[in-house]
Amino acid sequence: MDADAFRTRCDAYREATEIYLNRLFLDNDPWQKLYESMRYSLLSGGKRLRPMLTLECARLGGIRDWRDALPFACALELVHTYSLIHDDLPCMDDDELRRGKPTNHVVFGETMATLAGDALQAEAYRLIAEAPELTEAAKLEAVRSLARASGASGMVAGQVLDLTDYGHDRETLATLCDRKTCFMLKAAAELGCAAANASAELTAALARYASLLGLAFQIRDDLLDVIGDEATFGKPIGSDKAEGKTTFADLLGADGCRAEVRRLTDEACAALENVGDAEFLVALARRLAERTK
């Protein structure tokens, strides 16, 4: 797939996602400040990787119109956004900036930020349950998949490991990344497949791709943190331990990270072997493996 075709499809998915999200939480209710807080983080210009995965998987699964899967795609983005708002709270990572903007609690206060996250999680399930064009079976499968991926042995478990257990060995770090990142990307693929009523085989292949993509993404992230530091501050690789957290860069070194990202990306693409028309997902994996931000 050439660069233009890839970008055109990316733009179509992203634009539809932005339009859908932008219509949410606009009512003029007495608790409007809550909506403002939710919209502030929801519309702060993420990559929309999860919605893109859902929409492309729905397309590959043979959905009539991929736009019908937008409620599922955006439900994932709501859960992702709630997790970012709560991750940034003073009692979590205590971050004041995200994507170059003040974090939610810096702008709206801790109370409202906590409540905005809580509300976004509930609203994700509302979007799924109310999706107008999809079957009951599809919606229920989506609820099941999202709840498992984001719950007590999913995303939240990953966050617990991240925040409470410093000095990880490779196994713990792999588990952490699996729960915190891979589970939600896998859910993104599964929700797309559910929307299209795809076969179990196709769903398994796309879920495997998404999960490997998630691990490669996280390792690339850890590497970029280190490379960024080298360029900006001249710090040696592996010294960025301000938070005391072990990263893949610590365990593998920069070259080791590069090799692992390559390997995982190849493996992710290999999972698509029997998936027809998979050029977009292959191109997506290759681009994420080489991204510089």
Next chain:
Amino acid sequence: MDADAFRTRCDAYREATEIYLNRLFLDNDPWQKLYESMRYSLLSGGKRLRPMLTLECARLGGIRDWRDALPFACALELVHTYSLIHDDLPCMDDDELRRGKPTNHVVFGETMATLAGDALQAEAYRLIAEAPELTEAAKLEAVRSLARASGASGMVAGQVLDLTDYGHDRETLATLCDRKTCFMLKAAAELGCAAANASAELTAALARYASLLGLAFQIRDDLLDVIGDEATFGKPIGSDKAEGKTTFADLLGADGCRAEVRRLTDEACAALENVGDAEFLVALARRLAERTK
């Protein structure tokens, strides 16, 4: 319905609920501390009013065995528990005691308490989606009802009003109570009806009963706060404004509260007029109206 029969049924519902909840989050995972935190609040001896409503409504709706509705009943209790944990956080009401025990964040820390709440919310939807004995239509209706009741224009909206807007008039206070309390009790009735695939008429009647019960419950709560203060500290009625919040006791006075609880309880029971076998719900409303704790 005589007192013994009422108590026997209450006990059956409560016991089944406790057993069901007690089986959750017991795995020996590396994030076991999260499970401990979730279980600490989940099993801290609440009234189990929401599960009781769900189970009784399922029974009235003609479900084969009311135990089949336990996943729905307990999903409501998970959401209720998450809301209590988050409500108690330092950035919310900053409470150190609940039901005579240290609050979740006092025992497990703010980080874990926030995450326990987040996980409980997701797990509620997992329980619904995985309920073994119920139909897809029932589960989807339950997801829709719970998400609407607890989301951005439901329970969270009520909490926003409660925390950010002191000095309420009666209309705002009624809206606050409606969103924060009544919506979830209404959902409890709706989930029971969904589990039993009850008719729209029966569902509407039971939802109306539950909503009126919620308002009566809250007014009785406000009254008990004041009566409790009088007995314990000799403070005059209406002076308990340590948090600067207006309550129904401020707006109506003690006698006004009593009269309003009576009126709402009568109205709730009247909503059951065409519901056969409603003695348990009538007895429940009458008991809640006279409760002293």
